[in-house]
Amino acid sequence: MAAAIELIDLTKMYGARRGLAGLSMTVRVGEVFGFLGPNGAGKTTTIRLLLDLIRPTSGTVRVLGRAARRDAIEVHRRVGYLPGDFAVDGRQRAGECLAFLAALRGGVPADRIRELADRFDLDLRARIKSLSKGNRQKVGLVQAFMHDPELLILDEPTSGLDPLVQQTFLDLVGEAKRAGRTVFMSSHIMSEVEAVADRVAIVRDGRLVALDTVADLRDRSFLRVAIGFAGPAPAAEFAALPGVTDLAVDGSTMSFRLDSSPDSVVKAAARHTVTSLRTETQDLEDLFHTFYTGGGDTAAADR
Amino acid sequence: MTTSTPSPATTAPGRVAGGSLGGAFNGSVFTRTLWDNRRSLLVWAVAAGLLALVYASFYPQVSADSMANVPEAMRGFGFEDTSTAAGYLRGAVFGLLVPLLVTFYGAATGARTISTDEESGYLDLLLAHPISRTRLLLHRYAALAAGAILIAAAVFAAMLAVRNSADLDSIAVSGFAAQTLNVALLGLLFGAVATGIGAAFGRSRGAVFGSTAGLGVLAYALHGLAPQIGAEWLRYLTPYHYYIDHQPLINGVNGGDIAVLASCATVAVAAGVWRLNQRDLRR
Numbered sequence: 124m125a126a127a128i129e130l131i132d133l134t135k136m137y138g139a140r141r142g143l144a145g146l147s148m149t150v151r152v153g154e155v156f157g158f159l160g161p162n163g164a165g166k167t168t169t170i171r172l173l174l175d176l177i178r179p180t181s182g183t184v185r186v187l188g189r190a191a192r193r194d195a196i197e198v199h200r201r202v203g204y205l206p207g208d209f210a211v212d213g214r215q216r217a218g219e220c221l222a223f224l225a226a227l228r229g230g231v232p233a234d235r236i237r238e239l240a241d242r243f244d245l246d247l248r249a250r251i252k253s254l255s256k257g258n259r260q261k262v263g264l265v266q267a268f269m270h271d272p273e274l275l276i277l278d279e280p281t282s283g284l285d286p287l288v289q290q291t292f293l294d295l296v297g298e299a300k301r302a303g304r305t306v307f308m309s310s311h312i313m314s315e316v317e318a319v320a321d322r323v324a325i326v327r328d329g330r331l332v333a334l335d336t337v338a339d340l341r342d343r344s345f346l347r348v349a350i351g352f353a354g355p356a357p358a359a360e361f362a363a364l365p366g367v368t369d370l371a372v373d374g375s376t377m378s379f380r381l382d383s384s385p386d387s388v389v390k391a392a393a394r395h396t397v398t399s400l401r402t403e404t405q406d407l408e409d410l411f412h413t414f415y416t417g418g419g420d421t422a423a424a425d426r
Numbered sequence: 427m428t429t430s431t432p433s434p435a436t437t438a439p440g441r442v443a444g445g446s447l448g449g450a451f452n453g454s455v456f457t458r459t460l461w462d463n464r465r466s467l468l469v470w471a472v473a474a475g476l477l478a479l480v481y482a483s484f485y486p487q488v489s490a491d492s493m494a495n496v497p498e499a500m501r502g503f504g505f506e507d508t509s510t511a512a513g514y515l516r517g518a519v520f521g522l523l524v525p526l527l528v529t530f531y532g533a534a535t536g537a538r539t540i541s542t543d544e545e546s547g548y549l550d551l552l553l554a555h556p557i558s559r560t561r562l563l564l565h566r567y568a569a570l571a572a573g574a575i576l577i578a579a580a581v582f583a584a585m586l587a588v589r590n591s592a593d594l595d596s597i598a599v600s601g602f603a604a605q606t607l608n609v610a611l612l613g614l615l616f617g618a619v620a621t622g623i624g625a626a627f628g629r630s631r632g633a634v635f636g637s638t639a640g641l642g643v644l645a646y647a648l649h650g651l652a653p654q655i656g657a658e659w660l661r662y663l664t665p666y667h668y669y670i671d672h673q674p675l676i677n678g679v680n681g682g683d684i685a686v687l688a689s690c691a692t693v694a695v696a697a698g699v700w701r702l703n704q705r706d707l708r709r
């Protein structure tokens with residue numbers, strides 16, 4: 124399938140500061156793609172590279188099959204963009220501002236703008252500077268969606284939105300996907316993209332640490348196991364078992380992380396007197412946090 | 427945008443968002459910029475016109491007083507001769523108030539070309555649209571230029587308004603036209619300098635305004651003081667030399683001066699465009 128976004132070994136240095144360190148990934152046409160990572164991971168850097176607002180130190184950026192820089196005008200025509208810090212001229216009215224941005228694109232049906240504004244409950248006559256942060260964000264969302272672009276690039280689209288408006292946004296993303304559009308959106312929170320995203324990439328320190336479908340990421344979750352023994356905990360025996368890591372002993376109780384099937388652990392435990400047994404499954408949010416903090420470092424970056 | 431064709435995703439032409447959403451001036455970045463800046467532009471033009479009007483109409487009193495000797499230190503600033511209309515106007519009106527005003531107009535408006543929006547983050551959004559950096563900058567600068575012409579026109583109109591009542595009819599209308607043309611060019615030049623600095627370095631609006639206005643004041647002082655420190659040649663390095671030293675009120679249009687001012691402005695804008703296309707946008 125064709126690529127909506129293709130990044131090859133993308134590096135961006137800000138002087139001596141690292142923005143991105145060799146990021147490679149592909150976003151397919153027609154998918155909703157969640158781009159996650161902690162503060163300073165390089166999400167905004169990646170997005171601004173896609174739009175030719177900044178230039179890479181090295182590596183390749185291709186958007187909709189075109190070079191981000193050489194074909195910038197064409198790419199921009201086909202893309203809808205919501206910046207992370209959405210700002211417009213505060214002196215303009217919302218409708219005026221949207222009409223101007225539409226005119227830059229050669230025009231958008233006025234009805235389309237009105238329809239989107241209605242759905243977000245946005246007053247088009249209000250002066251931008253009089254709008255609250257969330258209402259200003261709505262202007263940003265309307266301008267990103269209004270020309271029905273092939274690719275939507277959204278930097279933290281839900282920041283500042285109340286749950287009701289977030290739902291409206293998710294509906295729009297769903298509609299865009301059904302219409303065959305591609306959506307690339309960054310976020311800090313897994314649960315925010317979980318519901319709509321086909322695939323999710325997690326970046327940290329300018330690098331890709333995971334890229335997978337939400338379902339497969341969930342499959343990667345592991346068990347946290349705690350076993351109490353009648354005698355001293357046989358730590359050495361368990362540490363050698365496949366899939367056991369993070370092993371800790373507290374008197375006669377032993378806890379560890381288990382990534383593989385529990386079979387060998389159960390069989391090993393059966394040779395001892397077990398006084399207690401407790402297991403916990405990690406949910407997606409926990410898993411995400413291990414990626415966040417540097418735990419799960421085996422990136423399935425090749426998909 | 428006049429040149430951009432609708433994206434494949436937009437629907438039939440003719441159903442274009444426009445006046446109904448309050449965007450009568452959305453035809454281009456040029457008209458949009460002028461409209462967004464309409465209030466401050468009006469203030470600049472009215473202030474320049476009124477100042478020129480008021481000071482020019484003082485001339486009959488000043489010449490009647492046969493003017494006590496102007497201090498030696500003020501010689502270079504053009505205040506030495508108040509006995510003729512041209513000499514008087516060259517001092518107070520066209521030698522001080524109007525050129526400094528238009529210098530500040532250029533610095534303030536030029537800082538808006540790129541810097542204000544880069545500081546706020548609006549530039550990110552604009553340049554993610556199908557418009558090149560060059561085109562955006564040139565449209566914004568064209569709006570600045572239109573504003574400078576409007577200010578000069580206000581000064582010109584003010585001069586014509588008091589020409590008879592204030593005994594200024596020894597100066598030909600073409601003389602006023604030539605001098606106010608240079609007013610516009612001076613605004614264009616400092617506007618170009620501020621635009622160039624903002625586009626090239628991505629500094630804050632305040633820094634761009636400050637450095638341009640500072641340069642202007644420094645050049646103005648240098649132009650005025652050069653004769654007293656025995657270095658007349660230093661005047662040639664300042665735009666104010668080309669703006670007034672050939673006495674356009676008396677001698678009319680000077681093609682060489684126009685060429686110098688216009689080409690310096692062009693160089694500043696071109697350098698800004700070039701750097702802006704190379705560099706990263708700040709945020």
Ligand SMILES: Nc1ncnc2c1ncn2[C@@H]1O[C@H](COP(=O)(O)OP(=O)(O)OP(=O)(O)O)[C@@H](O)[C@H]1O
Pocket residue numbers: 137140141142143160161162163164165166167168169207311708709
């Ligand atoms: N203009 C800049 N100059 C210097 N360093 C920068 C600049 N922009 C970004 N950085 C650095 O690059 C790294 C990545 O920043 P980026 O804004 O891309 O992160 P992010 O993932 O978007 O973070 P957040 O979730 O906080 O928005 C950070 O360490 C940041 O400090």
Ligand SMILES: [Mg+2]
Pocket residue numbers: 166167168207278
């Ligand atoms: Mg960010």
